[in-house]
Amino acid sequence: QKEVEQNSGPLSVPEGAIASLNCTYSDRVSQSFFWYRQYSGKSPELIMSIYSNGDKEDGRFTAQLNKASQYVSLLIRDSQPSDSATYLCAVLTGFQKLVFGTGTRLLVSP
Amino acid sequence: GAGVSQTPSNKVTEKGKYVELRCDPISGHTALYWYRQSLGQGPEFLIYFQGTGAADDSGLPNDRFFAVRPEGSVSTLKIQRTERGDSAVYLCASSFSPFEGTGELFFGEGSRLTVL
Numbered sequence: 001q002k003e004v005e006q007n008s009g010p011l012s013v014p015e016g017a018i019a020s021l022n023c024t025y026s027d028r029v030s031q032s033f034f035w036y037r038q039y040s041g042k043s044p045e046l047i048m049s050i051y052s053n054g055d056k057e058d059g060r061f062t063a064q065l066n067k068a069s070q071y072v073s074l075l076i077r078d079s080q081p082s083d084s085a086t087y088l089c090a091v092l093t094g095f096q097k098l099v100f101g102t103g104t105r106l107l108v109s110p
Numbered sequence: 111g112a113g114v115s116q117t118p119s120n121k122v123t124e125k126g127k128y129v130e131l132r133c134d135p136i137s138g139h140t141a142l143y144w145y146r147q148s149l150g151q152g153p154e155f156l157i158y159f160q161g162t163g164a165a166d167d168s169g170l171p172n173d174r175f176f177a178v179r180p181e182g183s184v185s186t187l188k189i190q191r192t193e194r195g196d197s198a199v200y201l202c203a204s205s206f207s208p209f210e211g212t213g214e215l216f217f218g219e220g221s222r223l224t225v226l
Contacts, residue, residue, distance in 0.1 A: 100154070
């Protein structure tokens with residue numbers, strides 16, 4: 001089992017819709033979870049972090065964490081074509097080692 | 111500079127050759143990380159430096175890979191006897207220390223290595 005698993009997609013949504021991206025992880029002791037966005041040919045950039053069970057909202061983005069189910073998700077409301085990118089789920093396992101999933105490619109059509 | 115700088119941006123080499131990839135982190139960042147990203151995959155952890163020392167090198171795939179950070183700033187990833195399977199984008203990232211779970215790694219634009 002991979003440490004961090006994501007559906008590779010692509011996930012296609014129309015402009016204005018809600019995009020839902022999901023991630024599961026295997027290390028039960030992980031405490032810190034992150035979503036990075038990566039545009040094609042570019043490097044990853046951090047968009048959300050979450051440490052406690054529940055929801056965390058930042059603008060159009062909401063991160064959700066359920067440690068009992070070892071599940072992290074990212075919701076993007078009012079999706080825009082500029083949101084089209086690969087979204088990487090990352091989990092901090094062990095001392096300062098950030099493990100990434102394979103990423104989910106999101107396509108937002110105008 | 112304002113961001114993490116990596117050179118070269120592109121490197122094409124022949125199988126069996128030696129390659130060095132350089133990373134200049136953000137000024138003031140004491141933690142430095144190397145990741146490798148293959149097409150369609152997420153970044154794969156290679157090594158993490160805290161200051162001059164390698165705090166975790168568990169991701170280095172084999173002894174052909176080695177990284178140094180002699181003065182606690184610039185780091186060089188060295189690959190000996192390159193193989194076609196080494197072809198990937200090598201990403202460097204830096205952060206403040208202690209990491210303290212912030213997760214904010216600042217990535218460079220990467221060095222794309224192609225081994226023919």
